[in-house]
Amino acid sequence: MQTHEIRRRFLDHFVKAGHTEVASASLIFDDPNLLFVNAGMVQFKPFFLGQQTPPYDTATSVQKCVRTGDIENVGVTTRHNTFFQMAGNFSFGDYFKRGAIKHAWALLTNSVEDGGYGFDPERLWVTVYLDDDEARDIWKEEAGIPDERIQRRGMADNYWSMGVPGPCGPCSEIYYDRGPEYGVEGGPEADEDRYLEIWNLVFMQNERGDGTGKDSFEILGPLPKQNIDTGMGVERVAFLLQDVDNVYETDLVRPVITKAEELTGRAYGTDHESDVRFRVIADHARTAVMLIADGVNPGNEGRGYVLRRLLRRIVRSAKLLGADKPSMSEFVTVVRDTMSPSYPVLDTDFDRILGVAVGEETAFLRTLASGSKMFESEADEVKAAGKKVFGGSEAFVLHDTYGFPIDLTLEMAAEAGLSVDEDGFRSLMAEQRKRAKEDAQSRKHAHADLSIYKEFVDRGETEFTGFAELTTEATVLALISGGVRVPTATAGQEVEVILDRTPLYAESGGQIADIGVITGPGLRVRVRDVQKIAKKVWVHKVTVEEGQLTEGDAILAQVDAAWRSGATQGHSGTHMVHAALRQVLGPNTTQKGSLNKPGYLRFDFAWQNQLSAHQLADIEAVANEAVAANHTVNTFVTDLNKAKSMGAMALFGENYGDEVRVVEIGGPFSMELCGGTHVQSSAQIGQITILGESSVGSGARRVEAFVGLDSYRYLAKERALLAGVATALKVPSDEVPGRVEQLVERLKVAEKELEATKAAAVLASAGTFVDKAERIGGLLLVAEAAPAGVAGNDLRTLVTDIRGRFGTEPAVVVLLGDADGKVPFVVTANKAAQDLGVKAGDLVAAFGPSIGGRGGGKPEMAQGSGTDAAGIPAALSAVRARVAEMAG
Missing domain, CATH: 2.40.30 (Elongation Factor Tu (Ef-tu); domain 3)
Incomplete structure (x- = not known):
């Protein structure tokens, strides 16, 4: 049975039983405790918490869910998935334990011809809470399950709560016996790989107090109403009904692995390490596509960071499997083809989803190139020091800064003939996770009491009269x-x-x-x-x-009339800029967010690259042409499907009701779903002046603009500034750009001449340092403070020139600068000195602590920087002592 059919049968079963079918909520949900929707009951929480009265007594849904707490385990086992579908039925004070058990048993065991799943009743086991005799008796009476297939379990396994004060209650879980080839006998208590949980029935009857963990909280008493919340894992049922070993073999996941096999030339099922990578690609591709579809963009924090991490793990895994070219578009296409029958938005919004995913892949491939250079530099230093172990701290920096997973570092290290300090790496990772967990715990709080x-x-709803009037009599x-x-x-x-x-x-x-x-x-x-x-x-x-x-x-x-007037200009101006962006850049330029207030607008949109000055000018021109056309602004209410069929734009990730308000400006020019206040005609917006654009994360840009009087004031200020510059340069205003360009070019020439003079002066001092060379053992040593103001490339150039003047005689040069509170240094040892056992990197280790510095490089040359200029004399003494030791 295909997964889409499993979903449909579940919903049909409960709709026939009188339940209201409720669409899946967006994965992005307005809940302070959740990054993503992670359970089927999330959108019903206000009903369970008593904050709202449900519009129906019973409901059913198949909810999209994402759990990312154990990303590292994805693929390592076949039990962990980040994206899954949770089918559920819910009762709000209607039926209770008997009804929930009867509904579940009928769907699982009824024949396929009768609309069920056709599971063998003899292979189904159940668990109940320790003292829940009522549930045990119902299972025996309604399903005929014998005592030996009913197991009692404690609070950690069979008692449910949201993790914070609120509704809770015992639960009953349904398990399927996969057979002796999957583990030992004895029911779920003995082996949860053989006995696979497929459905959890929560009997929400009590209220819990404060506490942590699954079983360390107080039961305060009964709820006013008894509720039912169940969750059936669609993917788990799918792999059972499709007679495969795990979810990665099912009809919606295996095709991604097949595509990965084609792109990498590797076969799934040959070795565990490769299989893990195939499963990471398959799991993360689904999750990433579903997150992007619901409006998430890659970023450096929160939801965006999770998405970025998933996409980068896909790229890394494909690369480690042998993919020699970008492959994200192939994986995204397969997910679209397999998942769109249940989620049509993956088809209708495919271009945007693909653009976000491929954009992140492109950016990360560049990052990988940078990280590889860092790895090679560190690896060279390790080998130059005669060591065989790549440091744990360096591996952590690669992971944390460049996004390298430890397995990629391990593979690169092995190719370089090195091992990796994995214990050190994992210790640093553990510290980071601990800090993140403590931070998350400090921010987590109980549901706000609404x-x-x-x-x-x-x-x-409060009656909103503000579309028609600014003053209202009210109570x-x-x-x-x-x-x-x-x-x-x-x-x-x-x-x-x-x-x-x-x-x-x-x-x-x-x-x-x-x-x-x-x-x-x-x-x-x-x-x-x-x-x-x-x-x-x-x-x-x-x-x-x-x-x-x-x-x-x-x-x-x-309402403050002046405030409202400015706010309507800003909001309508936002619609004009959105329409202009789509006209100039194309239809994939979709909204990611906005802010509008009197005289100002900010608009975030999906786009990968910085906009050119020409593009910004075109966008501003198109928007202002529409303003000047004085289009009538029409608003009307219609149903959601009709609005979308008319071409009305919706904000991704937003949950809309059945009825929506449409704002139309200039017919096809701009049509959006919007509940905001607007001008009556586009000319009332006034001048739109775009201030500029910037990045707000991977795949997202932002434009800002003034409108109306604020736009006029801004342009007046810019005009006055231009007039002042023209007066200072003694040229007409229209000649200012050319005159400024001439001055800039002259300045560049002067700076180059100054740099050349400075470099010549630095090199001229080389002879002075050669004269100061000390003979220690069989080599010459220059260990001095650099001339004032010499740092960076100039310091390196000076050291290289001094070394060259010693010819083939063994020589070491160490110069330490003092620039802006820092102590830059360069160390070099020529070939003859290296033959005597002197290595530049070893000298850094000798004097670095004196100046609070560190650095690295090759035996020939090392450089870095310190923070304590007072330690320069001690550092130079340490150099002399170390050279004397090396020279014997």
């Missing part, structure tokens, strides 16, 4: 201070206000919140910010300036 807003969330529904309802607020107090209706825009969609006032008889309240709770309730953050505000008051809510 229960105080539940009454108003259940009541329905105060609640005042909240410090998370507690209060009846009144007086002058000087800062509180949150919930109104039944409001004209003030709540921050969303990149547009910051309106400011304004709330007034009444003897009352004046300043509105500083407006935020949404559960996307439904407008919460006004206010300061009472005069009078007393009381729950139930009839008030007047008013």
Whole structure:
């Protein structure tokens, strides 16, 4: 049975049983405790936590999930995957244990002809919580499972919670016996490789308190309602029904491995080391494609860092398997072909997904080249010192700075005839993980208590009147201070206000919140910010300036008109810039984020390369031409599918409801899904002036612009600046660029002449140092402080010239500088000195501690820098002592 069919049968089974089918949430979810959605119940958490009333009593879904806590184990075993699909059914105070067990048993054991999966009932085992006699009895009564196939397990295995205070309860897990060839007899307690868990039924009936771990928390008491949350692993069921050994052999994963075999010339299944790399490619390719589809871009922190790491592991694994050219596009294409029947966005948005993945591959291949140079330099130094072990700290730097995995470093070291201090490397890795874990733990917190807003969330959305008016009569529904309802607020107090209706825009969609006032008889309240709770309730953050505000008051809510006017210019200007970008750069230039406020806009978009001045000028021109055309701005509400069929642009990663608001400017010129406030015609935006563009991560760029009066003020300032420069240069304004270019060229020539004069002076001092040479044993030594201001390449040039003046006589030259608080140094030993056993790198080790410095190089020459100029005399003494020792 194909995986897509397994998904469909699950949903059909529960829809026929009266459940509402709910689409998978985006992998990016608004939850402070989650980097990615990692379980099927995540989007239903507000219902389980009592923060919102569910719109249905029962639901079913197949949720996309990503777990990245054990990336290093992916491929090492066949049990770890970063991306998986969790099929689930949920009951919110409807059926409980008996219903959950009956539904699961029927789907698993009903024949394929009857819509089930056709599992042999005799091969199914279950576990229950230690004292859950009720669940045990139901399994016996409803499924006929004998006592010997029902095992009791403790809290760590069969008791579920979210990991923070909130709902919890015992669970019952269903296992499939794969047979004696996969392990020992004795049920799940004996061997969880042979007895594979395929479904977990959570009986959510209690509330837990604080604590850590899976079994070290207090049970506070029963929940007001008993709920059901189940999760069936789609991939696990797939490899059982497809009669293969593991998920990597299934219909949605094996094709990626097959493609990797074609590209590398290696065969899967020949040796464990290669198999691990094949599995890494297959697993990470799926996960990366799904993350990009939901709006994640490679970056250096958070979600972006995880995606970058996955993509780079794919590149490294392919390279280690023997791929001799970029292969990311091939893997992404296979994932599209296999996964798009269940996730059509992979097909419709393929060009963007491919561009992000290939862009990261290209960047990382350049990084690999840089890291390889660093490795070669360190390896040469190790061998020059007569050692055989590549340092653990150096391996860690390669990993941390250049993204080299330890297996790549090990392979390169073996090719160079070296081993690697793996213990040292792993110790540093452990320290890093410990710091990261402690940091994550310090930031992790329980779910914010939003229960105080539940009454108003259940009541329905705050009526937003701000599209039609700036002043609205409203009633105060609640005042909240410090998370507690209060009846009144007086002058000087800062509180949150919930109104039944409001004209003030709540921050969303990149547009910051309106400011304004709330007034009444003897009352004046300043509105500083407006935020949404559960996307439904407008919460006004206010300061009472005069009078007393009381729950139930009839008030007047008013938007600051000047603020709103500027905000609408900024938001509509953002749409114009987006449309202009797509017109100039192409349709793959999709939005990654935005910020708009009065007079200013910032727009992030998918693009790999820096924009040229010509492209920026074209974008600005297209946007301003549309402004000048005075297009009418139309807004209307329609269903999501119809809006998309009309060509309306949506923000990737955003979850939209069934009904959406469309903002259309100039017909096909700009059409986007947007809940923000806008001008009535494009001419009201005013001049758009692009300030510039910059990078905000791999595959993402940012443009910033002023609009309206702010644009005029900026251009007026630039004009005044240009006039001042023209006056200073005594040329007309239109000749300023040419005149400045002439001055720059003259400056470059002067700098080159100065550098040449400086270099000549440095070399002229070489003879002085030759005269100061000391004879120690059978060689000559120059160990001196360098001339003031000589550093970098000049220092290296001087040392090389001094060495050359000694001809074939054994000679060592050591010069230490003092420049801007640093102590640069260069050490060289000619061939004759090396034959006597003198190596430049060994001398650095001798004097480096005196100046707080380190460096490296080859036996012929080494260089580096220190931080303590006061130690130069001691360093020079250490050089003389070490040379004397080397020279015997």
